[in-house]
Amino acid sequence: MESMEFNTPKVVLYTFATSPYGLKVQAFLAFKKIAYEIVYVSPFNMRETLPMGHTVPVLTIDGESKNDSQEIAHWLDERFPQRPLYPVDGDPCINELDDWVQHCMIPANFRFVRPALSLALPVQLINAWRLGCAMNRTVPDNAIGAWRFVWPLVLLWAPFVRREAENAPGNSIMAAARHVGARLSKELERGPFMCNRSEVSVADLSVYALLAFGYEAGLTGGDGLFRRSRIREWALRVQGELDPSLPLVPSQIQARKLGS
Template sequence: MLELYQFELSQYSEKVRLVLDYKGLAYRKIEVTPGIGQVELFRLTGQRQVPVLKDGSQVVADSTEIAKYLDQQYPDRPLIPTDPKQRGLCLLIEEWADESIGTKSRQVLFGALSKNQSLRKSLLPAATPDIVKVLVEAVPSELLQVLGFGVGLSQEVVKRAEADLKQDLEALCLLLADSPYLVGDQPTLADFAVAGLSILLKFPEEPYLNLPATLRGKGVPGLADSVVYEPFFTWRDRLYAQYRQPLVPSSYKSSAPNSINIE
């Protein structure tokens, strides 16, 4: 069976899970422990990021490479169109989504977490002792903002990312206003990249991800809860309902991740 080395809350891992579900390919998720678990990834692939796909003796790193590999090995339900114009557009949108939505959604989520104590607390698993919840809630926002500055996430960077994402979401709402897919009349890698990479902006309402129930449907204030971008999230919900496999209930009780790996 295919094996996906992943972080549950990684947006690039989600892009691959969406693609695997679309193609109807069964796979086993292997949750990588940030830090120590990445040493094994480095041994396997010469780099330390998720997602990594293992297909027998083949090991493929990077969500784009994985999508291309899957299209080659499992050509049913193709992801990348053959028509030259559509192919070009699909590849362009996919690359833009990786660079803009993928990177900046992490930055704005960090910004939101550093400002919002209850969002921070809701990232903790249900079993977290009350005392820890109280401590997490008590971490001053200013301290997190200073820590964010230490890893290159100053308030200025977060503000810029938020402005760029607003433009991205506006563009997507316009493009999707009268068509169900971004390129042509079938879903493509462009749709799966955009939809999967946007999970940190607003976590899906339905149980597709192993995350605390309190976080479902929540996201970055100003983006997740704005009526202006609602058409985009409604489109994403529809795409998920059509193609993404919800978790089986027994698999999301105990192992909800308790940290987001920001970089």
């Protein structure tokens, strides 16, 4: 009897270890249990490294590439329909919440790391420095090097980071954190997962990726929302749905582990 050979797709993710959009895609892949190769890109030579465009993340499957986290989520459901990210009933809450992550929660995260003249400046400087160290430890060939020592200035000057931080809800770190906490608590009032659903969706994974990174990378304030029992219990349920062999945070930058 002849043996059957199955071709395993070659999946490669190009990203930063600190990219919130790349972390979302990593969570999608871990939920679908899709093995992949990760390429940590230097922000100083992205055009030369990326297979398309000049922003991360870029996901390549057998040579075909896409570079938007929401578009990648739909693409993954098309290519790997098992464990769908989007429910078959088309619940509008899922898309609305994922859009909220893009336009409110991610900007709030940028506010936590981009220095600004406020009472939160010490927290922002510490977090920015930690992100610089994370980049230095993950980007190969010492491409970050001495830049890690002035990473707060890199984040201060980067136009994209500035625009995102300015779009955060409220006018302070605490106001942004309260907004995010209130929205997440509301979405978990009647169900074990976001949008009061009984199964994981793209909305859960998008939120989880950001919260888990802040916590495990040891960012100041990254443990704040996990002090709410409802959010912590939800996060542990989501974590239980992910392939543990596909971690979001590499060991070289992990300061603590969720659930331990």
